[in-house]
Amino acid sequence: MNQKKILYLTIVFWLLIFSGFIVYKEYTLRTGTEVLLKTLPVDPRDLFRGDYVTLNYEISTLDMEKIPSEESYFYSDEPVYLALELKNGYGVSKKIYTTPPEDELYIKGKVKDILYDWETDESGITTEEETIKELRVDYGIESYFVPEGRGMEIEKAQRTGKTEVTAKIIVDKYGNAVIKSLLIDGKEIEF
Amino acid sequence: MFDQDLIQKWLDEGTITHAQAEKMRADIEEYKTEHRSKKQIIAFSTIGAILIGIGAILFVASNWEKIGDAVKILLLAGSTLSIHYTGYRLKYENQKYPRLGSALLFLSALFFGASLFLIAQIYNINANNSTLVLIWLFGVFPLIYGYRSTAVAGLCSLLFYIWVGLLYSERNSFGELINFLDLYLISGIALYFTGTLHELSSKAKHAAPIFKFMGLQAVLLALFMYTFGSWESNNEEIVPVVYVFLGILFLAGLLSKSLRSKLTCFQTYMSMGVISFLMAGFTLITQYTSVSEEAYVGFFNLVFLGLLILLLYAGYSTEDIGIVNTAMFWFIPLIIARYFDFFWDLLPRSFFFMIGGLVLLTISIVLERKRRELKAQFAGVGQ
Numbered sequence: 001m002n003q004k005k006i007l008y009l010t011i012v013f014w015l016l017i018f019s020g021f022i023v024y025k026e027y028t029l030r031t032g033t034e035v036l037l038k039t040l041p042v043d044p045r046d047l048f049r050g051d052y053v054t055l056n057y058e059i060s061t062l063d064m065e066k067i068p069s070e071e072s073y074f075y076s077d078e079p080v081y082l083a084l085e086l087k088n089g090y091g092v093s094k095k096i097y098t099t100p101p102e103d104e105l106y107i108k109g110k111v112k113d114i115l116y117d118w119e120t121d122e123s124g125i126t127t128e129e130e131t132i133k134e135l136r137v138d139y140g141i142e143s144y145f146v147p148e149g150r151g152m153e154i155e156k157a158q159r160t161g162k163t164e165v166t167a168k169i170i171v172d173k174y175g176n177a178v179i180k181s182l183l184i185d186g187k188e189i190e191f
Numbered sequence: 192m193f194d195q196d197l198i199q200k201w202l203d204e205g206t207i208t209h210a211q212a213e214k215m216r217a218d219i220e221e222y223k224t225e226h227r228s229k230k231q232i233i234a235f236s237t238i239g240a241i242l243i244g245i246g247a248i249l250f251v252a253s254n255w256e257k258i259g260d261a262v263k264i265l266l267l268a269g270s271t272l273s274i275h276y277t278g279y280r281l282k283y284e285n286q287k288y289p290r291l292g293s294a295l296l297f298l299s300a301l302f303f304g305a306s307l308f309l310i311a312q313i314y315n316i317n318a319n320n321s322t323l324v325l326i327w328l329f330g331v332f333p334l335i336y337g338y339r340s341t342a343v344a345g346l347c348s349l350l351f352y353i354w355v356g357l358l359y360s361e362r363n364s365f366g367e368l369i370n371f372l373d374l375y376l377i378s379g380i381a382l383y384f385t386g387t388l389h390e391l392s393s394k395a396k397h398a399a400p401i402f403k404f405m406g407l408q409a410v411l412l413a414l415f416m417y418t419f420g421s422w423e424s425n426n427e428e429i430v431p432v433v434y435v436f437l438g439i440l441f442l443a444g445l446l447s448k449s450l451r452s453k454l455t456c457f458q459t460y461m462s463m464g465v466i467s468f469l470m471a472g473f474t475l476i477t478q479y480t481s482v483s484e485e486a487y488v489g490f491f492n493l494v495f496l497g498l499l500i501l502l503l504y505a506g507y508s509t510e511d512i513g514i515v516n517t518a519m520f521w522f523i524p525l526i527i528a529r530y531f532d533f534f535w536d537l538l539p540r541s542f543f544f545m546i547g548g549l550v551l552l553t554i555s556i557v558l559e560r561k562r563r564e565l566k567a568q569f570a571g572v573g574q
Contacts, residue, residue, distance in 0.1 A: 003283045006337035011272055014303055017330055018268055018310060025314040052318050076363040112363065143318040179315040 028178045032170035033105055035084060035091035036183075039165050052145045053182070055167055059084075059093050059107070060142075062135040069096035073132060074111050080137055081106045081175055090166075096135070100175060108175030109137040141169055141177045146189075195219075229290070236294030237342055244301025248308070260313045267306040275299035282338070297342040300331040304350075321357035324350055335398050344398040348382060348405035368427050372413045376470065377430075379409025380437050383463050387444065391453050399455075404513070407459070407502075410466065411521050414495045418528065420488035431475040438467035458505030459514060462498055469494055495525060512566050519558045526554060 039055045059082060064072070074080065083104045084091040091107070100106065113136035144167065166183040182189045198215050201207045207215070247267070258266070274295050282292025304327040311323050328350040334343045355378050359365050365374075386402030389395040441464030444450045444457075451457050473490065476482065482490075499518045506514030530547055 003279065003338070006333075007276070007279045010275065010333065010337065013333070014271065014275075014330060015268075017326060018264070018306060021307070021310050021326075022264070025316075052315075054318075076367075138317070140317050141315065144315050145312045 024176075025178055028172040028176045029170050029180065032172035032176075032178070034089070034180070035086065035105075035107075035169050035171055036089045037091050037167045037169055039167050051148050051150065052143045055142050055144055055179075057139070057141075057167070059091065059139075060137055062093060062096060062137060064096075064132050064134060067093045067096055071096075071098050074098075074114060074135060076111055076114065078111045080109050080111055080135070082109060082137070084171070091169075091171075105171065106175050107139055107171050107177050109139040112136045112138045139177055141167070141179050144179055144182055232290045233293075236291050237297065240294040240298035240301065240342075244298055244305070247302055247305040250305075263309060264306070264313070267302065267309050271299055271302035271306050274302055279338075293338070293340060293342070296334060296338050296340055297346070300334055300340075300343050300346055303327065303330050319357055319360070321354050321361055324354040324357060328354060336395060339397050341397055341401050344401045345405065348402060351382065352378065352405075352409060369430050372416055373430055373470070373474065375409050376413040376466075377433055377437065379406045379411075379413060380463055380467055382406030382409065383460075384437065384440055387454060387460055390455060391450065400513070403459070404517075406463075407517060410463070411495075411498070411517070414466075414491060414498065415521065415524060415528075417491040418488065418495050418525070420484050420491070428478065431471045431478070434467050434471035434474060438464055438471060441467060456505055456509045456511055456514065458508060459502060462501040462505065465501070466494070466498060492525075492529070495521075499525070507565065512562075515562060515565055519562055522558065523551075523554070527551070 037057045037059060039057050062082070078098075081097040081100050083094040083097060083101050083106045085094040086092075086105070091105075094104070095101070097106065100108075114132055115134035115136070116130045117133035118130050163185050166186070168180045168183060168188075169177050170180050171177045195216070198207070198212050202209065202212045247270075278292045278295030278297075278299055280292070281288045281295060285292075307323060307327055307330070311320065316323065328347055331343055331350075332347055334340050335347060352375070355374060359371060359374055369377075383403050383406030386399045386404075386406055389399035389402060441460060444454070445461060445464060454460055499521055502514050502518035506512065506516075506518060527547075530550065534543055534547070
């Protein structure tokens, strides 16, 4: 293969990667449903991309005793599909599925951590049976990038406890989610 | 190239005339100057490309809010493609600045990553995402062969290690399967093996030294960390199997005479095979019996020291100054670490530092002298 062909192939290959990436995310943004999620941010820094706010959602921790689930046992890194119910625009956990549910609004996630609850007998001795108490789930929307130095402002606003930070996300029919914007006390943050 | 002594010998024997000897000497000098200048150009242009690439990544990291998203993407992706095209023109079409062209092609590989991370930033894709690094790796990997780029091979090796680390931190199940150091040790051995495979093909040979170098560094770093003994080995059954598999791959190469003859430094290759089998045995033993801290530390210190000696032998017998330098470089942290371990509590602090300083100075003088001797010796024979 001559060098000219390699040049054209590389350019086409790179453009395909860039555009594929953009199309994948734009599809979710343009066809998905808008959902508001309550959050609790902190401010670390990414290796390549600067300041961002880590978003910890209410739906990031799933209480297995309160939320109905298709299965009672899960493994780390296992995919889960959380059906959401919209209440005044806010997404609330409805049911946990292990396969994508039909005719429901759901968000795709991955089990990050599992909190077990061990059964104890009458004398307080732990028996062998363990049940899952809580699931910690990542949905791929845990980072919100902000201009350098601005992450701390959001974190401080959150720490006062008087402000409420909400993420406006878009979820498509396959459960993929993209963060559209961040709201402090209902107002969109503008940088 | 011919050695000066060899020219003198031919002159004394009457094989060549004085005029021919002078011509040979002049040509050798010219070749050396040209070679040195080529190396300098490559070094400067590559460092320049790295600096600009880091600048581009930091530019993305600062999240410049005043420019619209679409403009940002067009700006960075456009720069990536123009730098790539300019690099191609300079290296292959214009051919006046081939080294600068290579540096620009490498720079475009860095810009490709920066563009990718910019798009990810715009769509708020999770930070420290391993998939992004993997896409970057896949995106630039073909350049190693398409443009015979050694610098991109180095970048790919580095991205491979970053991807492995990020993947490990993302997936909890990996932590239950394999210990972090073993993961890097296996990755390093695998990268070294990949480098060796590249030696067998004339079209891919240029990438072999950098893959082998990067693989060897990861192996040495992981083994060095093991010498402290504070790492728990929480490996599943699959880990010794992976080590055995790698060991068998090395063995297959060593047993085949035709393959062995094609390897530039089969002694180093053999060292990697030995490490694979030793680690297979060690990880297997630790799964069924509890190993005391002392035995653990002793084993890894011996393995690390043994590997350094094997590397020195390999470098010496194949006259490869790069391997000798690597081995000598890793001797220093090993000596410092063990000196601290043994004498920190035994000596008063002032003596501890003074004696330590003297020991290190002596060792550095000895190592430097030895290294220079070897370099001169290798250059003499090689030329």
